Amino acid sequence: MRVKKYVVATMPEAMSQIRQELGKDAVIISTKEIKAGGFLGMFNKKMIEVTAAVDDAPVQKAARDAAAPAMKPPVVPISHARSAYSGKSETAAVVEKPAAVQPAVKPAAAPVEPHPESMSMEKVRFQSTSKPVSDEDFLIAPTSRAAAKEEERLIKPDLGNDDEWKHELREVKAMVKSMMMLNEQDSWPAAAKTLAQRLKNQGVRADLVYQIMTPILTMFRKEGIDDPTHAQLKSPVAEEIRKRLHRNRKLGLTIDTKIVYFAGPTGVGKTTTIAKLAADQMFHHQRNVGFITSDTYRIAAVEQLRTYASILNAPLEVVTSPNDLQRAVNALQDRDLILMDTAGRNYRNPLHVNELNSLLKPLPGSEVFLVLSLTSKTDDMVSIIKQFPEGSIDRIVFTKSDETDSFGTILNLTEMTNIPFSYVTFGQNVPDDIQSFEPSEMVKHLLGEQVS
Numbered sequence: 467m468r469v470k471k472y473v474v475a476t477m478p479e480a481m482s483q484i485r486q487e488l489g490k491d492a493v494i495i496s497t498k499e500i501k502a503g504g505f506l507g508m509f510n511k512k513m514i515e516v517t518a519a520v521d522d523a524p525v526q527k528a529a530r531d532a533a534a535p536a537m538k539p540p541v542v543p544i545s546h547a548r549s550a551y552s553g554k555s556e557t558a559a560v561v562e563k564p565a566a567v568q569p570a571v572k573p574a575a576a577p578v579e580p581h582p583e584s585m586s587m588e589k590v591r592f593q594s595t596s597k598p599v600s601d602e603d604f605l606i607a608p609t610s611r612a613a614a615k616e617e618e619r620l621i622k623p624d625l626g627n628d629d630e631w632k633h634e635l636r637e638v639k640a641m642v643k644s645m646m647m648l649n650e651q652d653s654w655p656a657a658a659k660t661l662a663q664r665l666k667n668q669g670v671r672a673d674l675v676y677q678i679m680t681p682i683l684t685m686f687r688k689e690g691i692d693d694p695t696h697a698q699l700k701s702p703v704a705e706e707i708r709k710r711l712h713r714n715r716k717l718g719l720t721i722d723t724k725i726v727y728f729a730g731p732t733g734v735g736k737t738t739t740i741a742k743l744a745a746d747q748m749f750h751h752q753r754n755v756g757f758i759t760s761d762t763y764r765i766a767a768v769e770q771l772r773t774y775a776s777i778l779n780a781p782l783e784v785v786t787s788p789n790d791l792q793r794a795v796n797a798l799q800d801r802d803l804i805l806m807d808t809a810g811r812n813y814r815n816p817l818h819v820n821e822l823n824s825l826l827k828p829l830p831g832s833e834v835f836l837v838l839s840l841t842s843k844t845d846d847m848v849s850i851i852k853q854f855p856e857g858s859i860d861r862i863v864f865t866k867s868d869e870t871d872s873f874g875t876i877l878n879l880t881e882m883t884n885i886p887f888s889y890v891t892f893g894q895n896v897p898d899d900i901q902s903f904e905p906s907e908m909v910k911h912l913l914g915e916q917v918s
Contacts, residue, residue, distance in 0.1 A: 467521050469517065470518055471516070473500065473515050477516070488518055489520055492519065492520040493520070494516060495517040495519050496516075500513055501513070654679070654683065660696060662675050667872075669878070671874075678703060678706050678707065682699065682702045682703060703913065707905075711909070713880060714879070715887055719747065723833055724804065725833070726743075726804070726833050726835055727808065728805070729834060729837070731839075732810030733839070735837065735865040735891065737807055738894060739889075739891055742897045742900040743900065744780065744803075745778060746900065747803055748778060755778065755803050756805075757775050757804070757805055758782070758783045758795070758798070759784055759808075761808060780801075788827070813849070814853075816853075823855070826858065836850070836854070837862075838863070840875060841870050842875070848882050860885070861886055861888040864887065864890045865890075866891070868893050888903055889902060890907075
């Protein structure tokens with residue numbers, strides 16, 4: 467007995483190969499789905515592995531020939547064969563060739579239908595003819611609906627999950643782009659490499675550094691300067707960074723803002739930031755301020771804000787549920803500005819996010835400030851921002867700038883979000899250690915103090 471395996475895309479292709487190599491008496495032993503081809507483990511394609519066998523023993527072959535019926539088996543048009551492969555429900559009409567004399571044939575016993583789980587298709591035999599064999603000369607008959615569905619699953623091309631191949635395509639594009647950028651940066655002047663490395667050390671993404679530096683170097687080449695100095699490069703680089711940061715800048719609180727909700731993860735300094743802004747509004751803008759807190763989870767959180775409220779001689783309301791918020795707002799309706807503290811929660815937990823969003827009611831004149839620590843990574847900040855519905859965050863406040871030497875995260879965020887930046891804090895002193903977001907100050911942090 468000869469056994470051979472075939473790896474093909476479709477079952478008709480397998481049938482053709484089996485017929486040509488093993489002959490008309492070949493039988494299919496098994497079929498299974500495999501993955502083949504691809505590049506670097508990606509873009510692999512689902513194929514069908516078909517195992518077929520043929521018995522070459524002459525005695526058995528002669529016995530089979532003697533037992534074979536004299537009448538030629540029915541011929542099925544190719545359209546019906548294809549319908550069987552695609553799993554269509556319509557039954558293929560059997561077309562018999564006319565014969566002048568029909569020999570008497572003893573009726574055969576009714577065939578026993580194989581179990582659908584033990585066999586997916588009947589044995590395949592091929593009729594020998596004097597003309598070239600075509601696809602119309604054989605037929606695979608599904609033995610049941612379950613078998614037909616299984617054949618359709620094996621035969622139908624599977625392009626895979628759209629999200630999966632799109633993700634793989636993005637990875638390949640990113641890899642190719644990264645290689646191109648690295649090759650190009652190798653030819654940059656020494657001063658450009660130094661500035662680029664400075665930005666990368668500040669945490670600026672490599673592709674963003676490339677976007678900033680490439681047009682500037684192209685501009686110098688057009689002017690006939692192939693090797694600009696550090697001083698020549700620093701000024702246009704600083705200006706480009708300043709423009710990008712300025713697009714995301716928005717000045718502080720306006721007179722139209724009546725309620726400000728403060729949201730953010732645990733430990734970023736929301737309560738201290740609220741106290742700083744309250745003092746700034748009271749001392750520099752002569753606005754009457756009131757406080758609301760829903761942070762009943764953290765130990766002594768209410769008492770901390772109560773202490774600030776007492777120092778500033780401002781009222782404080784505590785809410786324990788979303789339904790209690792309107793009561794607190796009504797109690798402080800005589801205030802020019804209401805600042806609300808929320809509990810710092812784990813923003814990877816959808817339950818906590820939904821709980822917070824239920825408190826951030828879009829009341830007239832209200833804004834939501836998201837407080838983020840500059841000691842966090844860019845990916846962590848983006849992940850937090852994505853947890854909120856689009857358009858629900860009005861501004862971002864950066865804290866703990868005094869606890870880090872890397873400010874590239876702010877520049878990265880300008881490419882990932884349109885939410886404006888309004889304040890930066892740099893210490894725990896109330897009310898001094900807070901200022902409006904200034905792009906020029908960020909440029910100094912990113913490139914060094916001496917920026918022209």
